[in-house]
Amino acid sequence: MSHQKSLKKPIPPDVRCGGSSSPRREAAKAPTPGRSPCPCCGCKTFPMPAADALAYICPVCMWENDLFTTSDDEPSDENHGMTLNQGRANYRALGVCNPRLAQYARKPLPEELS
Numbered sequence: 001m002s003h004q005k006s007l008k009k010p011i012p013p014d015v016r017c018g019g020s021s022s023p024r025r026e027a028a029k030a031p032t033p034g035r036s037p038c039p040c041c042g043c044k045t046f047p048m049p050a051a052d053a054l055a056y057i058c059p060v061c062m063w064e065n066d067l068f069t070t071s072d073d074e075p076s077d078e079n080h081g082m083t084l085n086q087g088r089a090n091y092r093a094l095g096v097c098n099p100r101l102a103q104y105a106r107k108p109l110p111e112e113l114s
């Protein structure tokens with residue numbers, strides 16, 4: 001008897017999740033200035049002394065702090081074999097130690113340049 005094969009599905013009205021007060025996540029979070037100078041670009045981007053900043057990546061030049069190299073001319077595993085001096089030269093020329101990472105780098109804050 002009940003031979004109703006209705007394929008017609010009512011389109012639900014715009015369902016709203018009741019959380020009208022959910023805070024939207026900020027897309028661009030404000031960069032926080034660091035306190036200690038980066039060994040590569042010299043900007044104060046490190047939140048702690050570079051000697052304590054294990055594998056910290058400088059947001060300005062993208063140099064990854066390498067505590068295991070003993071000289072500025074020693075290839076850094078953290079930085080794909082780049083030496084600190086190469087990174088510095090790249091930063092001076094390109095504004096970033098590794099051109100491949102340029103998209104992730106940001107400009108130094110005024111406080112970081114002092």
Ligand SMILES: [Zn+2]
Pocket residue numbers: 038039040041042043045058059060061062063
């Ligand atoms: Zn840097």
